[in-house]
Amino acid sequence: MDELLLIEAVERYINGDMTPKEQVFFEEIRKNNPTIDQMIVEHTFLYHELTKQANIKAYKHSLYEVENKLSEEGFISKAKLYSKAKVVFFWKKYKRNIAVAASIAGLVSIATTILISSYNNKLGNSNITVLMAKIDNTAKKVDQLDKAITANPSIQKNPSPDYRATGFLIDGNGFILTNAHVVNRMKNIYVENKEGVYFAAKTIYTDENTDLAILKINDISYKTIYNLPYSINKKNSNLGEQIFTLGYPRNEIVYGEGYVSAKSGNEGDSTAYQVSVSVNPGNSGGPVLNNKGEIIGIITSKNSVADGVVFAAKSKNIYSLIEAFKKADNNATIIKLPTSNSLKGFDREQQVKKMENFVFMVVGN
Amino acid sequence: MSNLEQEKQLLAGLALNDSIVIEAIYRDNYPIIQALILNNNGNSDEARDIFQEAMVVIYEKAVSGNFELNCQLKTYLYSICRRLWLKRLQQLQRFGNLIEHLEETVVVEEDLELHEKHNADFIMMEEAMNKIGEPCKSLLEAYYIQKKNMQEIATDFGYTNSDNAKTQKYKCLIRLKKLFFAQYKNG
Numbered sequence: 089m090d091e092l093l094l095i096e097a098v099e100r101y102i103n104g105d106m107t108p109k110e111q112v113f114f115e116e117i118r119k120n121n122p123t124i125d126q127m128i129v130e131h132t133f134l135y136h137e138l139t140k141q142a143n144i145k146a147y148k149h150s151l152y153e154v155e156n157k158l159s160e161e162g163f164i165s166k167a168k169l170y171s172k173a174k175v176v177f178f179w180k181k182y183k184r185n186i187a188v189a190a191s192i193a194g195l196v197s198i199a200t201t202i203l204i205s206s207y208n209n210k211l212g213n214s215n216i217t218v219l220m221a222k223i224d225n226t227a228k229k230v231d232q233l234d235k236a237i238t239a240n241p242s243i244q245k246n247p248s249p250d251y252r253a254t255g256f257l258i259d260g261n262g263f264i265l266t267n268a269h270v271v272n273r274m275k276n277i278y279v280e281n282k283e284g285v286y287f288a289a290k291t292i293y294t295d296e297n298t299d300l301a302i303l304k305i306n307d308i309s310y311k312t313i314y315n316l317p318y319s320i321n322k323k324n325s326n327l328g329e330q331i332f333t334l335g336y337p338r339n340e341i342v343y344g345e346g347y348v349s350a351k352s353g354n355e356g357d358s359t360a361y362q363v364s365v366s367v368n369p370g371n372s373g374g375p376v377l378n379n380k381g382e383i384i385g386i387i388t389s390k391n392s393v394a395d396g397v398v399f400a401a402k403s404k405n406i407y408s409l410i411e412a413f414k415k416a417d418n419n420a421t422i423i424k425l426p427t428s429n430s431l432k433g434f435d436r437e438q439q440v441k442k443m444e445n446f447v448f449m450v451v452g453n
Numbered sequence: 454m455s456n457l458e459q460e461k462q463l464l465a466g467l468a469l470n471d472s473i474v475i476e477a478i479y480r481d482n483y484p485i486i487q488a489l490i491l492n493n494n495g496n497s498d499e500a501r502d503i504f505q506e507a508m509v510v511i512y513e514k515a516v517s518g519n520f521e522l523n524c525q526l527k528t529y530l531y532s533i534c535r536r537l538w539l540k541r542l543q544q545l546q547r548f549g550n551l552i553e554h555l556e557e558t559v560v561v562e563e564d565l566e567l568h569e570k571h572n573a574d575f576i577m578m579e580e581a582m583n584k585i586g587e588p589c590k591s592l593l594e595a596y597y598i599q600k601k602n603m604q605e606i607a608t609d610f611g612y613t614n615s616d617n618a619k620t621q622k623y624k625c626l627i628r629l630k631k632l633f634f635a636q637y638k639n640g
Contacts, residue, residue: 142599
């Protein structure tokens with residue numbers, strides 16, 4: 089029998105299109121011929137599968153239609169809320185992972201920051217010691233007792249200071265220049281001259297960049313000094329220029345001398361010099377003078393590892409500091425920087441003798 | 454009419470691919486299924502997918518004719534969807550316990566196994582259809598799926614008469630049969 093004919097017969101048989109007579113005949117053939125029977129079984133199966141396929145496809149199509157209809161009605165929430173819904177979905181799905189990742193990232197960055205900053209400190213700043221001294225109060229008291237005998241008995245303030253540094257007059261009306269890092273740590277500030285007389289002072293201006301600060305003596309017992317003997321240099325100093333400094337690394341004024349060793353300060357800081365001079369904590373804010381008796385800088389810090397590496401803010405910063413101060417406060421008393429230099433030509437001993445009257449110990453707590 | 458009879462009617466309508474019945478079932482059941490899936494790491498796309506698949510499962514049951522619903526249709530659908538979603542979650546490796554309200558569920562594992570077999574058959578047939586190539590595929594689809602009569606098909610496909618189309622259709626069917634059974638036996 090032709091396979092095509094057979095298939096046609098099978099289809100008619102399954103669909104029930106056969107006449108009863110044909111049906112009987114067909115079933116007869118099936119019974120007698122196992123090969124044909126097998127073919128019919130297979131074909132029936134295939135036919136069922138095909139119909140099933142067709143029906144399910146049709147059914148799925150109806151499903152889509154119903155779904156679309158309901159979506160348009162808003163009954164089924166539309167899946168096309170891509171942007172926002174997706175974000176919300178991903179957030180919901182991954183929030184635990186995100187939280188873990190974020191905390192790890194946070195920890196790592198904190199750890200890195202700590203590491204880097206500690207490393208940097210080791211490399212850079214920790215090598216720089218600001219030259220302000222912490223005062224041993226016991227020794228100080230003994231000293232004070234000694235001084236009290238000779239000092240003017242009318243001035244018996246006892247500030248019991250914690251820190252000590254140096255400053256010098258830039259205006260006879262009681263304006264003293266020192267370091268910003270000095271005054272930043274002090275609440276109550278006193279300045280003491282070489283006779284051991286205290287005057288109360290207060291900070292009127294600071295500039296962190298150049299590490300300079302201006303103090304004003306606010307004390308009735310202070311008497312204006314006219315004609316400061318030194319001038320303040322506006323120009324850069326030359327390498328090798330001989331310098332000297334005065335300061336209070338201890339409770340007594342100390343002289344030190346050296347030379348300008350570099351035209352820039354720590355890490356190429358162009359607002360400072362590197363000088364070679366022996367200084368110690370307490371020298372901060374001390375004036376650096378050249379042979380002519382001109383102030384060329386202010387001692388600020390030293391390298392705690394390398395020997396003889398001291399940094400001094402350049403004196404021209406004083407001018408810009410005064411300018412900035414004027415701008416910041418219009419009502420402030422005008423500071424007149426000394427211009428004439430009468431130290432020139434004297435030998436060093438004479439210069440120091442004159443100079444030490446204008447260098448003050450800055451103390452405070 | 455009792456609830457049970459109502460549902461029987463629904464299923465009968467479903468077997469006949471009645472879109473009114475489909476819509477009614479959607480309206481009654483979709484929200485709860487969507488809530489289930491959205492509350493458990495799913496999105497609305499996935500909710501639609503799962504519900505569709507469950508609808509196919511009940512359709513297959515309804516068509517087979519021996520569908521005896523021992524519980525409410527709602528419960529049955531919920532159980533199916535829950536099971537399907539758990540499986541999907543496992544495939545997607547989104548683990549986590551299912552958060553659900555205490556819905557009643559019934560055992561549906563057997564039904565789902567059957568459904569998977571149907572699905573596999575469906576895919577096999579789809580692949581066999583794709584392999585026989587044109588014009589066989591379109592021809593068979595036109596006759597068996599779109600249920601067009603031979604005369605229409607002959608005109609559409611450009612055969613001179615319906616007998617030629619019929620012969621061609623049978624040839625295609627034989628090829629399909631070979632491909633299908635080759636897969637079926639391998640599968």
